[in-house]
Amino acid sequence: MDIRSANAAIGYASTRPATAPKPEVSGQSAGGKVAQAFGSFAQELQQSESVAQAGMTGGADSQSLVQALAQTELAVEAAVTVRDKVVEAYQEILRMPV
Amino acid sequence: MSDLFNILSLSSSAMAAQADRLRHVSENIANADTPGYQRKTAPFEQVVEQGQKTGAVQSGPVELDQTPVRKVFDPGHPMAGEDGYYDSSNVDIMVELADAREAQRSYEANLKMFDQARQMSTSLLELLRR
Numbered sequence: 001m002d003i004r005s006a007n008a009a010i011g012y013a014s015t016r017p018a019t020a021p022k023p024e025v026s027g028q029s030a031g032g033k034v035a036q037a038f039g040s041f042a043q044e045l046q047q048s049e050s051v052a053q054a055g056m057t058g059g060a061d062s063q064s065l066v067q068a069l070a071q072t073e074l075a076v077e078a079a080v081t082v083r084d085k086v087v088e089a090y091q092e093i094l095r096m097p098v
Numbered sequence: 099m100s101d102l103f104n105i106l107s108l109s110s111s112a113m114a115a116q117a118d119r120l121r122h123v124s125e126n127i128a129n130a131d132t133p134g135y136q137r138k139t140a141p142f143e144q145v146v147e148q149g150q151k152t153g154a155v156q157s158g159p160v161e162l163d164q165t166p167v168r169k170v171f172d173p174g175h176p177m178a179g180e181d182g183y184y185d186s187s188n189v190d191i192m193v194e195l196a197d198a199r200e201a202q203r204s205y206e207a208n209l210k211m212f213d214q215a216r217q218m219s220t221s222l223l224e225l226l227r228r
Contacts, residue, residue: 061114061117063110063113063114063117064110064114066110066212067106067107067109067110067212070106070212070216071103071106071107074102074103074216074219074220074223077220077223078223081223081226081227082226084227085226
C-alpha cells in the first residue's frame with residue numbers, strides 16, 4: 001500500500017464535490033424560495049410599520065394596529081426560530097470530530 | 099401559518115365592524131330626545147375583493163329607521179303644534195341597550211378567536227425551539 005502525500009491530495013480532491021451544494025438545490029428553487037420568504041417577511045414588517053404609524057396619528061383604528069403588531073410579532077418569532085435552528089445546525093457540523 | 103394569519107385579519111375586521119355598530123348605537127342613544135331624529139342602523143355585509151368573498155365583514159351604508167317618530171304631549175315645548183304634541187325621535191332605549199350588549203358579546207367572541215389564533219401559532223413555533 002503506497003501512502004504518499006500526492007495520493008492524499010488526489011483523494012481529497014476527489015471527495016470535494018461531495019460537500020459542494022447540488023446545483024438544482026442551491027440554484028433557483030431553494031435559494032429563490034428562501035429569498036422569497038425573507039422578502040415577504042420584510043414586506044410584513046414594512047406593512048405593520050405603516051399601520052402602526054397610521055395608528056399613532058389617528059389614521060387607523062386600534063383593531064388594525066393590534067392586528068398588525070400581532071402579525072409582526074409572529075413573523076419575527078418565526079424568523080428568529082428558523083435562524084436559531086440554522087445556526088444550531090451549523091454549530092453541530094462544526095463540532096463534528098474530524 | 100397563513101391560515102392563522104387570516105384568522106387574525108378576519109377577527110380584526112369583525113371587531114372593527116362591531117365597534118362601528120356600537121358607535122351607531124351610542125349616536126342613537128345620544129339623540130334619543132332630539133326632535134325628528136331617525137334611528138340609524140348599519141347592516142353588516144361580506145367583504146368582496148376582486149369578485150371573491152374574503153370571509154371578512156364590514157358595516158354597510160347607514161340606513162335610517164322608517165318607523166314613525168314618537169308623538170310627545172308637551173304644550174310648553176317650543177316645537178309643539180296646535181294640539182300640544184311634538185315629534186320626538188323614534189329611538190327605543192331598550193332596543194339600543196340590547197344592541198349594545200350584543201355588540202359587546204360579539205366583540206368579545208372575536209377577541210377570543212384572535213387570541214386563540216395567536217396562541218396557536220406561538221405554541222407551534224415553541225415546538226421548534228426545544
